[in-house]
Amino acid sequence: MGKQQRYTFDFWMVASTLILVAYLLFMVYPLSTVVRQSVVDETTGKFSLRYMKQFFSEPYYYRTLINSFKVAISTGLLAVVVGTPLAYFYTMYEIRGRKMLQLLIILSSMSAPFIGAYAWILLLGRAGVITKFIQANLGITIPSIYGFNGILLVLTIKLFPLVFLYVSGALKNIDNSLLEASANMGCTGLKRFFTVVLPLCMPSILAASLMVFMRALADFGTPLMIGEGYKTFPVIIYNQYIGEVGTNQNFASAISVIAIIITLAFFLFQRYLSNKHSFSISAMHSIERKKASPVGSFFMHVYAYGVVAISLLPQVYLIYLSFRKTSSAGIVFLPGYSLKNYQQVFSNMGGSIWNTIRICGAALIIIIVLAVLIAYLVVRKRNLANSVIDSLSMIPYIIPGAVVGISLIKSFNNPFMPLVGTATIMIVSMVIRRIPYTIRSSVAILAQIPLSIDEAAESLGAGKIKTLVQIIVPMMLNGIFAGAIMSWVTLITELSSSILLYSFRTQTLNVAIYTMVAKGADGRACALSTILMVFTVISLLVFNKFSKDGEIML
């Protein structure tokens, strides 16, 4: 008797079917194309592991993997070393300009890493201002910024804020009485930090360092810009796919698959670790911030603002350069100041600003709508199909951006769905890459809303769509909005898949900066970077205004 009702038209069934179809079409099918291609010989068209063998037998290739690991592990460690004390000082002690400090820390994580790399080259490169200054005045030659050192520097600056956010979140959940109890039993100061505070933060530190590791592993712009001979595997994928000489698409696919497998392994390892070490703490009385001794306080301020200053130095320098006079081609900086760079940018590159707004805007709207629907299906309508959707939506976590880009090009370069070169394909890739984060945060918000709210609406005669639109979404709004701004910032600074997917009609700001830097047009690149930065800062300020407690999910 109950069956009849279960099979009638239902908004949620339609939604889950459509979402499933979209995932199959835009993610599963493209990725399976890549996987298939990786094990098929280009010339014979038969099954072959030759590309896999080739990768692991030639040092030129497998060394990229070793390089990537070196970079990712070092970045993970260094980010923890830099970020954890910062979070500790920030949560436990009075620091002047707290709000400002937090904003600046987050800001330093928000720019595209390759822009940071570019600025560091201008500062510390062979012809960098600091390099020259030190050489001229002190006669010392500073170590090269190119290669491993530079990549590590740039990625650490970009990613330590993740550790900061995770760890300060964990510290906020430590109940003050735990600290008082340990003091009561004679454990204070550094000893307390290492025996009580640090272990309590360990799950968060682990989670954060893995996040840093994964992002460092998949980052592509930084090594390309500052790595020179030091190649990491995203660079190899890109070169094999799109480079000037000797491209081999099947080989690129094979490397992609290797990358996915390795990332997956790390992801599962982290899951295992965090499950093993998980415990839940929540503070009834949060830690009260103390005033440190004058000396301690001095060092904390020096440390906190020092880290922030170093992180923001490249961006500040770019802003400065953007107002400098340049030669007519924009390559050489001349003495004096002008707005010429901006004039040129607006007259030639206005399209890329508009592209950024329209493509990222469309992607953002789709992400929010889909994420809310998926969150609702996952939390409220558990069944087989929706569990599949839940698992599918997690996959992009472990797929490097370049692989998403390649898989989409491979799959939609056909007469049935000729999407290559369109804005649609850019939007699809952005949605796929960002949506897992938005889904996770939406799920967390929705899980806080008791089921009886839905039932109350239903028993008062509201239909499914009305319940969603008038009750559930408004209740989630604050959280959704905060998440949306973070997504927006991520989208406008996205490079690794856009660089593969863009055409002259869909060039975004970030891609424009990249191509310009590659061509050597410095003045305009600086102007564009500044514009992008302004976008980011405005978004952050808006976020701060709307987010209740400044909680940020990156």
Next chain:
Amino acid sequence: MEVWIKIRNAKKKYGDFVAIPDVSLDINRGEFFTLLGPSGCGKTTLLRMIAGFNTIEGGEFYFGDRLINNLDPAKRNIGMVFQNYAIFPHLTVRKNVAFGLTNRNLDKETIREQTEKFMSLMKIEEYSERLPEKLSGGQQQRVALARALAIEPEVLLMDEPLSNLDAKLRVEMREVIKEIQNRLRITTVYVTHDQEEAMAVSDRIAVMDHGLIQQIGTPKMLYQRPANLFVATFIGRTNIMDATIYQEDKGFGLLFDHGYKLPMNNLKNVQSGQAVKVSVRPEELIINQQRERCLKAKVVYSTFLGLNTHYVVELENGERIEIIQESLIDDIIKNGTEIGLTINAGKVNVFTEDGSSSLVF
């Protein structure tokens, strides 16, 4: 009286776990009917089946003559009050109360009038433009009730509506609920695990345990003539004592340890020598100074509670039982005093040894 909610052989399963094997009951129009039982007894499950939030694995549910098994919750015309109130936090009190009405395509004027009427009935009109988070628990409860009533439902369902309130407010709100229900005479199904609350508000109560109905009756009936040992212990306080049936020329009686005999005149289906369980409520025990032809006991400790004084006493077999006596102006009996007890035979209840059924009529 007209039967309004009719449930026949209701069955509920969660996977392999049978939450409700087989329940049938009738609820009259205008009645205040309570499902009472310990947590996990299936009372909320049954309520949610009536509301339409739980699937029904078997049996039939009727409102009047209408089979509602497959009717969408939105179309059942029920008002529901939830344990956590489920007030929409982003809507003002007024909009919360009006929410159900706006789903019915009524004109603005009717909605406004109806909303005002129920806000004033629940005495929340002064908060009408506030957001719920600015209200106290009791006020939120009033909003939830006004919202459920505003659509003038055929049936009002309440799922432990008072469990989140403090003790004093709980008593106050249950009187409000009872009074409103009396005034509107709306058929109400109320779920609670608090037997005192159930007694205070209900016309009739169904006591549930392990997904089955143990007894349906008025509060008075459940208290004075419980159908089995579970109901006797769940409703009110009681002492359970072992005894055997004896037969004398006058009829049957109860033989307690150490030879105390209690002649009974309302036993049924008993035979001499049968072991039974006797439920003696604390107020059904009478303290005597003399110990002849009495249960012999020794006072362990006493608690003075104003109107009544509670004694915990130890019988000769070491068993402890509780006695409630109206407080006297005389001294409280001292700890360690030896006393004799007699039992009010008209009020005690006798059950089979397994406790499954009553042996009194």
